[in-house]
Amino acid sequence: MKIAVMTSGGDAPGMNAGVRAVVKKAIFHKLDVFGIYRGFEGLMEDDVRQLELKDVGSIIHRGGTVLYSARSERFKTEEGQARAVDVLKKHGIEGLVVIGGDGSYRGAQKLHEHGIKTIGLPGTIDNDIRGTDYTLGFDTAMNTVIKAIDNIRDTATSHERTYVIEVMGRDAGDIAASCGLGGGAESIIIPEVEESRDDMIKRIQEGFQRGKKHSIIITAEGAGSGDEIGKYIKEKTDFDTRVTILGHVQRGGSPSSFDRILGSRLGARAVELLMEGESGKALGLESNRISVHDFDYVVEEKEDDNIKELYKLAIELSI
Template identity: 50%
Template sequence: MKTIGVLTSGGDSPGMNAAVRGVLRAAFHHGLSVCGIRQGYKGLLHEDIVPMKPYMAGGIVHRGGTILKTARCLEFKEENMQKKAADILRKHHIDGLVVIGGDGSLKGAEALYRQGISVVTLPGTIDNDMPGTDETIGFDSAVNTVLQAVHKIRDTASSHDRAAVVEVMGRHAGHIALAAGLACGAEYILVPEVPFSREKLAVSLEEQMKAGRTNSIVICAEGADDGRALGMWLKERTDIDICMTNLGYVQRGGEPTARDAILGGVLGASAVEALTVHGFTHHVVGVERSRVIYTPYEQAEEKRRTFSRPLYDLAAMLGAAQDEFSIEEKF
């Protein structure tokens, strides 16, 4: 193996640049050439491929986003486009490919492997819902962004005797909502994995405020409910002053936390070793109990991170203002 390609695909996440840096530095250490593919699979199909130099790894570890740019590419789902992409990689003499991204990026990597390309995937998504790893690149940064925002929102909610509904990302997974809600002491955490009743939520909020609370925080994953619609409904249903905040794309951007910068670097370097030292051709490079692991694509689903109901139950208990409200009664 003489040349490695690297691309970032799908939604960006803090720490992607750290992973790119890890790939570059490790590849150069092993005497390999590196080609950067801009704008993910879309750029690959358009041959937006540039040779990368050692200096390009400098000063990027702390930057959010991705220097390689990223994009979604629906046409890559077509087999003829996958064959075209594989042919392009061979044309540019790219012997192995590192794909950094989420579930959609993983499916694209699997497709390239079926076309005869050696490819490994790094889990880069804030949602923390990728198979083959305990933690994804960008998750910790997103949780800390939510945490900082909620602390500020609670200050103003407390000043006005309000309840605050804060919508966070998580269409299909509630990991961000759960982790941030537990860390900030949210009174309620709404996630797509656990159905809840708006009516019971309203009753519980009213009881809490009547009992003397000056504020309540409701962390709502986007897949659990529409935060604005929920806030408006609660305003009409109760006498509580409700404020609504959708944190949106602020969760994706910004400087990665130390944890994500380290994780990106470790997995980036490990991806190069996977291709060169170990000879792996179709693996997810992740972490399990703080150890780097390499999981073949066909086995990755068995290592998908599942939602922790016990942790959710603990968060609900700790967030309850009055002990008589059980988890089932509140939600």
């Protein structure tokens, strides 16, 4: 049996651990395994080569993805999908592991519909994939953001300032809510919860009246611009307010032990499922067990109850 592995969409710490596990698990079971470089775009361009053990040596600790990644509009077309299927058949590849987010899952689902056995692994720092408690890269990104919050809090305290920190999360507030709670933020702004800016201002002012010397505001990029929110706070309070936009620093860095272990478990299980003849499945981690769901279930919008609970608790503890 010949299988392949690819990474697609935004990179995330832990992807390399997943790639490593797929390759080593496949070779352990005497399978031929191929790497597809630069995602679906690379697949259509036949950027495919067979991988050996040496190709995944010393990558488990590295951030990003050794298979590189790219977004592809061309693959969304019937012609692009047909081309991708032709390339896979040319190499005799019977099964494919796709590591990525929602868009990558939709692409994998298309290949599944074209008769290619596909398994998806959740790789995105946004943690916005249904059917898993954690996505690859989320834990590492949280640690990166928490460290930044701690560092900024030191200078915020020293200068008695209010800091607005903008984190990633165009459509999901997982990073903002989790790191706001873990970092002790006074206010959190996320897409899942509508809150008036006046409520935020009221909490900041009440905190200073109680003797607080600084405030930390965390905003997800999709819910509010850090610069815009900083200007609003300055206009309404006249507090010394500064803005930090963390940007792509959140996507890089050596993966945490959690993400290394998660990538290893998911990658190995993906190979097992392909050997069992499964297809159209997405893996996840639920209650610390590897779970399996159909793509149709996973590509639906993720429930946001947990995010709202984190948000509520963070606000209650911010007094």
